[in-house]
Amino acid sequence: MSYLGIIFLIILTLILRLMFGVETRALLTLYILGLIIFIFAFAVAEMPPFGSVTNPVFNEMSARFLEMGAVETGAVNIVSSVILDYRAYDTLGEATVLFAAIAAVIATLKSH
Amino acid sequence: MEDQIVRLTSRLVVPFIQLYGIYVIVHGHLSPGGGFSGGAIFGASLVLIAVSFNLEAGAKQVSPQSASILESGGALGFALTGLAAVVMGGSYLANRAAGFPIGVTGDLFSSGAIFIITLFLGAKVASTIVTLFYNIIEGEKKDGTPEKHSG
Numbered sequence: 729m730s731y732l733g734i735i736f737l738i739i740l741t742l743i744l745r746l747m748f749g750v751e752t753r754a755l756l757t758l759y760i761l762g763l764i765i766f767i768f769a770f771a772v773a774e775m776p777p778f779g780s781v782t783n784p785v786f787n788e789m790s791a792r793f794l795e796m797g798a799v800e801t802g803a804v805n806i807v808s809s810v811i812l813d814y815r816a817y818d819t820l821g822e823a824t825v826l827f828a829a830i831a832a833v834i835a836t837l838k839s840h
Numbered sequence: 841m842e843d844q845i846v847r848l849t850s851r852l853v854v855p856f857i858q859l860y861g862i863y864v865i866v867h868g869h870l871s872p873g874g875g876f877s878g879g880a881i882f883g884a885s886l887v888l889i890a891v892s893f894n895l896e897a898g899a900k901q902v903s904p905q906s907a908s909i910l911e912s913g914g915a916l917g918f919a920l921t922g923l924a925a926v927v928m929g930g931s932y933l934a935n936r937a938a939g940f941p942i943g944v945t946g947d948l949f950s951s952g953a954i955f956i957i958t959l960f961l962g963a964k965v966a967s968t969i970v971t972l973f974y975n976i977i978e979g980e981k982k983d984g985t986p987e988k989h990s991g
Contacts, residue, residue, distance in 0.1 A: 801935055802942035802951035803869035811874070812954040816933035819957075820918060823964060827915045830968050834908075837975045 843892075850892035857885035865962035869951040875961025882962065883969030895977060904974045907967040914964025921956050 737759075744750040750758075776783045793810055801809035811819050861882030868874035890898025902910075922933035930938025933953070940952025949955065 798945055801954060802945050803954050804946055805869050805871060805874070807872070808869045808874050808954055808958070809951075812869075812957050813935045816922070816935075816953075816957070819961070820922065820933065823915050823918055823961065826964065826968050827911070830911060830971055833972055833975055837978070 846892045850888050854885050854889055857888070858882055861885060861962075861966070865958060866948065868958035868962075869954045870946065870948070875958040876965050878958075879962040879965025880969060883966040883973075886966070886970050887973050890973065890977075895974070899974075902967070902970055904971065907970045907974070910963050910967040911971055914960045914962075914967065917960035918957055918964070921953055921960065925953065 741755060744755060793806060793814065797806045797809040798804055801813040803809040803813070861878050864873035864878030864881055865875060868878065886898060886902055889901055925934040925938035925940070926932055928938045928940075935951075935953040936942055938953070942952050943950035
């Protein structure tokens, strides 16, 4: 099965090079893009179905956040308790990204 | 560009937008919203002033200098709140473990560090939007292209 694919690739290369005169560089780009598309399609096909109970996202973390979030952080809004208490590092990173973005804008626009 | 309808409408609407933005920021730990969305609402109201009047009227509300100070101060305050938790004897950015006053769950002044960080984040996001807007507009003006944003 795998050598059929290799034969197909060789024939495709010959057709593109000899009949259409495609350059080696363009062919290489085509094949690398095809490989990336293949990897992405493979990853999507392997993903668990949306909303299924057996998904890895339904673990003890979400149950802990929902049951103990208000008690442990004092915030009724569970989203707030997650982004500003359990995962405050992540939000600090987000604020840093905002800061870096505005610094880049000022550096770019003030220079000329 | 003189447009009486736009000016009057924005003059009427802007205080309510700002009040709503402050409401969303302050109630970040109680209701949907928080520092990011409330700050975006508040910043949009300041942009609306500059768009419907002119840049000078917008700069009278929040000057670009104070906006950039507020912007850096918000990020610094966030990081210093995390450091305060270390000083109080917890880990970095700890909330209850560091001994921030949690208060009664559901009250306005509750949830310790979350409330403080939300205020800093709101100030930061609002001033980020204002700073971004002013820098892009000023960059446009310096190039000599006509202003198309008024009215």
